[in-house]
Amino acid sequence: xxxxxxxxxxxxxxxxxxxxxxxxxxxxxxxxxxxxxxxxxxxxxxxxxxxxxxxxxxxxxxxxxxxxxxxxxxxxxxxxxxxxxxxxxxxxxxxxxxxxxxxxxxxxxxxxxxxxxxxxxxxxxxxxxxxxxxxxxxxxxxxxxxxxxxxxxxxxxxxxxxxxxxxxxxxxxxxxxxxxxxxxxxxxxxxxxxxxxxxxxxxxxxxxxxxxxxxxxxxxxxxxxxxxxxxxxxxxxxxxxxxxxxxxxxxxxxxxxxxxxxxxxxxxxxxxxxxxxxxxxxxxxxxxxxxxxxxxxxxxxxxxxxxxxxxxxxxxxxxxxxxxxxx
Numbered sequence: 001x002x003x004x005x006x007x008x009x010x011x012x013x014x015x016x017x018x019x020x021x022x023x024x025x026x027x028x029x030x031x032x033x034x035x036x037x038x039x040x041x042x043x044x045x046x047x048x049x050x051x052x053x054x055x056x057x058x059x060x061x062x063x064x065x066x067x068x069x070x071x072x073x074x075x076x077x078x079x080x081x082x083x084x085x086x087x088x089x090x091x092x093x094x095x096x097x098x099x100x101x102x103x104x105x106x107x108x109x110x111x112x113x114x115x116x117x118x119x120x121x122x123x124x125x126x127x128x129x130x131x132x133x134x135x136x137x138x139x140x141x142x143x144x145x146x147x148x149x150x151x152x153x154x155x156x157x158x159x160x161x162x163x164x165x166x167x168x169x170x171x172x173x174x175x176x177x178x179x180x181x182x183x184x185x186x187x188x189x190x191x192x193x194x195x196x197x198x199x200x201x202x203x204x205x206x207x208x209x210x211x212x213x214x215x216x217x218x219x220x221x222x223x224x225x226x227x228x229x230x231x232x233x234x235x236x237x238x239x240x241x242x243x244x245x246x247x248x249x250x251x252x253x254x255x256x257x258x259x260x261x262x263x264x265x266x267x268x269x270x271x272x273x274x275x276x277x278x279x280x281x282x283x284x285x286x287x288x289x290x291x292x293x294x295x296x297x298x299x300x301x302x303x304x305x306x307x308x309x310x311x312x313x314x315x316x317x318x319x320x321x322x323x324x325x326x327x
Contacts, residue, residue: 031104114163114212130158141158172218
């Protein structure tokens with residue numbers, strides 16, 4: 001690792017005062033499950049680490065007028081075990097449980113999950129965020145791309161969003177609070193994830209001088225669920241995920257939000273599936289139709305067409321799980 005300064009603030013205001021104007025000036029240390037790996041691999045060399053683990057106001061899960069507040073340093077284990085989340089937001093609980101490593105769940109935080117960098121092996125192997133060769137061409141379209149994007153992959157980004165919680169939070173209409181030295185702002189979870197335009201950009205709508213402090217999930221009473229498809233259960237990331245939220249009117253779906261994970265550079269809002277579900281009662285056949293609609297615009301790469309089928313299945317099963325419909 002390169003030498004770095006270490007800050008240990010006790011308050012949010014102290015923490016934001018230690019951040020920089022550009023990415024690389026400072027990095028926020030919470031669980032460290034992703035950041036430390038990046039530093040060891042020389043993919044990140046921050047001049048200063050800002051440890052936020054001792055800031056009490058960043059922890060805890062509480063009900064508020066705005067909804068359920070989840071502090072940025074709440075661990076994935078805490079999310080998974082919280083009774084209110086398990087009851088009202090099973091999609092979020094399932095997403096946390098899907099992080100199969102007990103060690104990562106114990107250390108990894110809600111805020112860190114949203115801000116982690118792509119796990120693309122080209123990026124992690126030192127070929128840059130877009131996996132380019134020395135001549136400037138992308139190595140991914142005709143390379144080892146079996147875990148890459150099938151949606152939103154017209155270039156230059158082919159990686160998939162690394163966030164486990166992102167799809168569920170978007171489906172639930174969550175908001176994310178960001179604080180800087182000049183004030184605070186809220187960003188909808190659906191606007192928080194972005195496709196970077198260049199190598200120096202990030203995959204999130206945050207500025208280098210901002211700190212993610214909390215997540216607010218509104219109490220809307222929607223039925224919700226998350227379903228993941230993975231190669232193996234232990235210590236593996238999902239190949240495709242679907243998180244859904246259904247606003248019901250009797251037995252009919254008044255409105256729906258279907259969001260895919262593991263298939264695009266951002267969590268993918270499947271609006272075509274939303275439209276198919278609207279105004280209908282959920283059946284296995286309708287859930288299957290929604291799954292097909294969710295990936296209607298997929299453009300698989302040379303080795304990842306299998307993800308189209310997996311995403312269809314994930315949508316169908318997430319919908320049936322949320323609505324309590326049996327096959």
